[in-house]
Amino acid sequence: MMKQIKILFLLSLLFSLLAGCEKSKAEEGQKDDAGAERSRPFVVGYLFSSSDNLNAAFASLDLRHITHLNIAFLNPGADGLYKPVNRLATIVKQAQDQKVKILFSIGGGVPPPYLKDLLKPEKRSTLINELVKFAVDNNFDGIDVDIENEFIDENYEPFVLALSAQLKALNKMITSALNTWTGKAVSDKALAVYDIINIMSYDQTGPWNKERSGPHSTFEAAQADLDYWINTRKVPAAKVTLGLPFYGYGFGPAIAESFSYGDIVKQWPGTELQDQVEVPGQGTIYYNGLLTIRKKVELARSRKAGGVMIWQLLGDAPGDKSLLKAINEVLSD
Template sequence: MKNKFFNLFTSSLGLLLILSSSCQKGSVTEDTQLSAVNMANASSTTPLANAGGLRKVGYLSLHAVGNSDYAAYMTDFVTSQYTDIIISFINPDAAGNFAITPSITQAITIAHNAGLRVYFGIATQESNGNANTQINTNRANFISKIRRFLTENNIDGIDLDFEGVGLTANFSPFVIQLADSLQPHDKRLSAAIARWQSNSISTAAYNRLDYLNVMSYDHAVSNGNPRSHSSFADFVTDINIFSAKVPKAKINMGIPTYAWVFENGNPTAQIGFNNVLEQVPNGYCLNTVSPTSSRKLFYDGHPAIRQKVPYVLDQGIGGIMIWHVLSDTQDDATSIIKFINYCEQNPAGFYPGTYRINNTNSGKTLQLLGSSNLNGTAVVQGVGDALGTNLWRFNHVASTNYGIINNFSDKAMDVTGASMLANAPLAQWPWWNQAQNQLFKLVSDDQGYYTITAVHSNMRLQIDGASSSDGAAVVQSNANVNNNQKWMIWR
């Protein structure tokens, strides 16, 4: 459910990030790897303007900024990254009339000049949410006012954000009648809905929508249950539910740019993704962070996007929806919408450049033993070195399979002798053009930590003996749920 429960968290916080796992008790470690990140590599990423086939629909809401100047936020960032903008919200007054401001008019012009479609949204859960009363008591007249407002102000369509009690028995007839009224005037109609009310709209009403904005977030936000509110599993479930309602090409799958805050296991607030990074500057490398021992933040970081965008493309989903635009960052290295656009065009899902791979159990980074560039040099854990042998590149081969190349030696991580045995060590060798023992499958969990699985043996990488010592070897082993087999990939 979209709501206004955003705050900015102005309390002073250190950069210490406590990494915790729901799979293993006593696994909380100090995140030394995120407390001193070199941002030079990340900030050098070239931004990608929106050039793909997916719709990118953004709700331009001013909830979190405290003013009503929409035009001020219709920047190059918006116009280069989105295809559709929903001005949220322009609600009717008690008589069903709509008012427009010079700022909204200017915002519409800016968006149209950049080739974007513009909708205005009405919402029943806003303080002036009179729409529900209008469709129950004055439907035909209200529809005429909507159509006139769209036409007079050169707006391309309307989005209906009717949640909770707004989805009455009169909503579906209203959708059908509104669609009939708008279609001859080439105006579009979309609706936002979450899974829990998916059966509140009739089949006939679903069929009349041009687009469906699926609110695939706010799942299982309850006391004592701190977990992702927008997990990949929930995302897949929502696609399955709504693709049975409308053609997949009409669906815009929702991705949040905000976090749910849990204090001592209980949900207390929502904050924007940009506010998450104010607390933990490199939190975009994960989907869950703990700025303090009592606080956990759950959101969609880059690991979630690496899963969701390829799945949307694979399933033939028509678009992605963002709630909301101004909770994102505009930074090339961290922005959610920029990374969505990048992943659409680049199946590798990793920006060009180098990454560190840190073991979640020890907090230490993968590097070359003795800083050597010789063939057969062991891959071990450590704290980095002056030559940067702890910097790696990802060569994408297919699907989730990658070669992992050391930036210092330009040689590939390799399971020694292509062994199929547990505890076989990792070393570096020249990149043998997709040799199976040099290919690794990268899969992230809900928190954003990766398992790294050798393709030839189907075994996972871990630190030998779950050691925390510098120089401990990296080996392959049978899968388990321990943090020793989880890795944070960061820049």
């Protein structure tokens, strides 16, 4: 009998040890690709501001509702070098003190023309060294590569791979902002090194295409974008965020070309539950209201995406009309 009890005890102990190992493996699975603990989905927010207004713009943010903050855009000068940015290291520390990872973005939808030249082989090393130095000097958690459209050429992959190697050696992140219509230009090798891939699921049309008036960020486009990057390109879903617009575009004979979401709902009360506003005699504004934003966040969850991305945080509205608040309500359900 005692022999049987000892055997049962040993089996119980062995089972506990195995369960502990499985728990450790599960906990490891909750870490992101940069090694940080994942306690909640990614909520990546871009802050679009000039260097001169950065301090005031940052002070207006409520960082409790985001996990990552990307400062857009901090591009080097034409010589590939950076000039000091007032209080930048302080801003970085304040974000990190609130458990928010903070990166700076390079490139942009309208990047400085000289950036394309800096990516070429003869200038690439200088550019990368300066980018990494700027990240280290200001204690950023990483760099976001928002190189788009015709700037994604034969120099894109070698630049991304070389920048990634230096950042990973310093335990810093490298992320990207990508759109689907230029997806074929981005190699699998480049995709593989990114810690987060922010999918710009917006700007399907806009002021540059006045003949094609209508919504610029539909739910159907969000579905197609996630399908492309996760299923066609085989990017791990946990690395993908679905981009959400906090702005709208106007089409018509006498209407402004762009509006922040906050301005739309302030000027036309009640429109937070809509996706468009008809302005008599002027035109139509197309945007994403609360219901569509919620639906898109639910879509990202159902596809097991890493989370969502916001362009851009300053476009939100306060109180119960806040899109950021709605995003967090869905993610916390």
